[in-house]
């Protein structure tokens with residue numbers, strides 16, 4: 001039976017640390033402050049932003065959700081974003097995606113100053129990641145950062161490991177592949193046009209599923225030895241409406257060594273990483 005690597009104990013440790021750091025910053029006259037711009041009422045986005053706000057308040061930071069109407073004009077959206085980008089009392093800023101169709105052409109990641117970019121999507125932060133940074137100077141994208149935090153907690157040394165990352169999105173697959181390379185793993189980035197995916201996943205020490213297809217990875221993708229580590233990034237619903245990942249957890253649980261659950265796995269760590277980035281961003285701005 002695989003070890004289930006849950007986020008809860010990891011999150012608890014980090015919350016304690018972030019709460020202390022927040023309190024120290026407050027004693028130095030700065031309450032870390034996050035602004036989240038939410039356009040419309042896309043139900044998952046409303047839940048995600050609410051969870052992020054609760055997490056920030058739990059560690060003692062301030063968080064405000066700036067709710068704009070679904071049909072907000074491009075001018076109003078941009079001027080709102082610019083107001084908070086320039087406001088020196090705001091330490092972290094991001095736009096909850098997805099945006100409605102009429103705003104989806106805007107590259108919001110580049111409109112948030114790099115030192116407030118708690119999502120880690122600004123070109124300057126992504127360049128540092130590409131240049132080998134493991135988070136020393138860059139604000140890293142939250143989901144990849146959360147995956148690395150989980151692996152470190154579990155004592156997994158990435159050096160020399162072969163990793164199959166399935167999915168090449170800008171928010172998960174690509175930055176996570178780069179980050180794992182920075183930890184000296186050998187990464188194969190797979191996607192919808194990859195041929196013979198099973199051959200690649202069977203030869204990997206670690207499989208990361210970031211596909212967006214419920215229970216896509218099953219035991220047919222694993223080797224017989226039962227020694228593989230499975231990271232499930234997916235957040236989907238199964239045919240009964242229950243939350244599930246990209247990995248068929250019940251099919252693989254006795255055929256791998258370690259697995260992250262859904263829910264209670266990478267999703268929770270994404271919010272934890274956001275909290276870590278807010279504290280890091282606040283410190284960067286205080287040092288300036």
Ligand code: NAD
Pocket residue numbers: 143166167168169170171172173190191192193194197210211212213233234235236266267268270
């Ligand atoms: P995306 O739709 O942008 O990318 C999906 C990727 O999967 C693509 O690169 C595509 O090439 C690949 N893919 C699709 N079908 C495939 C197939 N048959 N074989 C191999 N690759 C295939 O998705 P995303 O934004 O990266 O999200 C992926 C999943 O992770 C979703 O379920 C999303 O909800 C979830 N997610 C979770 C978190 C978290 O905090 N846990 C954060 C972001 C995304």
